Amino acid sequence: MEVHLNIENQARSVSQTQQYEQCGWRFYLQRVERVVPRPAAWSSHGTAFHSAVEVYEKSGRALPVEAVVQLFSDRYSELVNKGLDKEPNTDRWLAAGRPGGADIEHRYVLGQEQAAYYVRWAAENPTRTWTTPDGQPGVELYFLVKLGGVQVRGFIDQLVQDDDGSVRPRDWKTGSTKSKFQLQTYAVAIRKLYNIEVLRADWYLAKEGRLSRPVKLEDLREEEVGERFADMDAAVKRGDFPARPGFQCRFCDVSHACTFRK
Template identity: 55%
Template sequence: MGTIETQPRSVSQTEQWEKCGYQFYLKRVERVTPRPAAWSHQGTAFHSAAEAVERSGRTMTEEEAVQLFSDQYSVLVNKSMREEPNLGRWMTAMKKPAGDDINDRYRMGQEQVRRYVQWSQANQPSFVTVKNSKGEEKVGLELYFKVELGGVVVRGYIDQLPLEPDKSTRVRDLKTGSTKSRFQLETYKVAAEKQWDLKVYKGDWYQGKKHGLTRPLDLSEVTEEQVAARYVAMDQGVKAGRFEANPGFDCGFCDVSHACSFSRAR
């Protein structure tokens, strides 16, 4: 099974194993090449643009941010097209032809970036500053963390750590699609408190689709033990070789369904 037994865990690994252990196995143990999806390139390019806007102190204009998105999206799509030239194998929602999906997400992503810049300029979020392991000051944008939870090493990146009026910190995740993970925000809260000694009581999502924030999620009661328990269960399951298939609705969004004999994808 190689290094999968010992490598650090993440939110996505854990949620994937919980939803369908066989998908985890195909992707991370068998290393099946996933089918490309324009939605993932849209998300990556949107994150890059939003980060650049904030790192510029909001001096980056809408046009510059949109250009950054467009350039990165094009690079990512072109790379995927070289790797999988058969657009019929790309993943799309509602059986939309992949060519249309690629074009639609290009325009949708540009609009989402434009509206993010407007939102950010109107709301002027400010972000916490922390010190990394080398003592260097880092602003709370795409911050890398690595913490031990219940004896399991967990790592990831926190999209944004905005400051609250009471000097506590919020954890924020940026989304271009509809899926939201409470477990992700819970992990960020625990990691931010553990690694940088911050106080985190709330979390939220910036939703590119709706051009604004969700209502804040109360994270004040979330404990390290609660969050750790899910990582420990997943870690033990992987080490024990438990990769149960869970065929169902999610097969339609599974990028390794082509290699799965249990698939219910249509």
């Protein structure tokens, strides 16, 4: 199968790799054929929450709760309106457990509540954000590093300075799916780029308003992370995009263009 050069040669990411591993055909439809995905309010919800918390953390946690909630509201509305421009029929939006229009409204209120709670949680849980040697705060920190012979890029939600001197990657989650591979990638990337210890990582779980248990990373080897990127990169370059239809098809945003969907 012929593959466009841009997808062959671009840097990889955790999201690309996990999407390919879940279903190579979805990867092909979305990233090679450029099928326009169906909108989902959960995507706007997650992005808007991240945007609000990023600004709050970069302010040194100085913003009042009302400002953080407004940041969420403005960004969520912007993203939903863009989705409506592409697909005005909310019945065609991806949603779980309720119609698309109701899901949009539900997540607007839920996201506001979660943004407000994060500020209250932060006041009760002081956190030192790690700063890079050049003075950049470890919030939405971009990285580009070679793993398994493959260029890998991404953004880390937050890097926390622990009392023992190590640095802890933290990912902010509004959904239920958590990826250890994501945290592992962050760990090996930060070790390589800054030569610092990364012993553990965690998630902030917005649905529960708390931190997860720490994921232990002291025994993590770079090779085991790099191998997954190398395998995925090699498969894409040889044009291998196996379809894996199943339960996940109902949450696939390009299933409308897929002949394998269940």
